[in-house]
Amino acid sequence: MKEPITITELEVWKVLEQIPDPEIPVISITELGVVRDVKIEGSAIAIKITPTYSGCPATNVFEQDIKTEMEKLGFEQVNISFQYSPAWTTDWLSEEAREKLRDFGIAPPEGTTKDKKFLLGEDPTVKCPQCKSTNTVMTSQFGSTACKSLYKCQDCLEPFDYFKCI
Ligand SMILES: [Zn+2]
Known part of the structure; x- marks a missing residue:
């Protein structure tokens, strides 16, 4: 029997704040403003992100980083979805x-x-x-x-x- 997940959404945001932007490592993906929403549902987590520039190869990199970090927190299912509207802006x-x-x-x-x-x-x-x-x-x-x-x-x-x- 696995331990139930006791992490709060606020704590998840804190972890996301540590993930650097792959292109500009001095800023995090939350500072970049690409993380739109975080929702915990049991042992699953749903994260909505808005990619920056369409076709920016960095998106695939931080999508993988988010998955890795969430699995480390113990989530069995990590659902990352993309929200294109409203589009990301500087x-x-x-x-x-x-x-x-x-x-x-x-x-x-x-x-x-x-x-x-x-x-x-x-x-x-x-x-x-x-x-x-x-x-x-x-x-x-x-x-x-x-x-x-x-x-x-x-x-x-x-x-x-x-x-x-x-
Ligand atoms: Zn100068």
């Missing part, structure tokens, strides 16, 4: 996550998707995460991953990734 990034991105050398998304500039498709003014200069230029639409653009600071001459605003 607006869901916590302020803490934006700060960590900067420390990691990635410029966080500027503003929110509600900005007029964004709607007009104009390039945002991106601040250099190193020296905070706004004298930056986009050097490539795609950075180290499809979710980022490559920028270069014209003051400190450092190249950096910009987390695209979506």
Whole structure:
């Protein structure tokens, strides 16, 4: 006879907070805002996640990480479902996550998707995460991953990734 699961949903959230984003390991998947819902049903757990960028290979990685962690907690069944609506947006990034991105050398998304500039498709003014200069230029639409653009600071001459605003 197995021990009944006594873990609360709050404790599950705490474990999820420890799972790093596969692409940006300094922020967790909860800070990224992809975990939408956690529900414990007996020895089963249902977790709803909203993938970030569609086709982002990171989704498969953290889906597996979630499964592994939940099995470690003793859940016999781990049901991960995807919720595509509302779609994930960079607006869901916590302020803490934006700060960590900067420390990691990635410029966080500027503003929110509600900005007029964004709607007009104009390039945002991106601040250099190193020296905070706004004298930056986009050097490539795609950075180290499809979710980022490559920028270069014209003051400190450092190249950096910009987390695209979506
Ligand atoms: Zn700079």
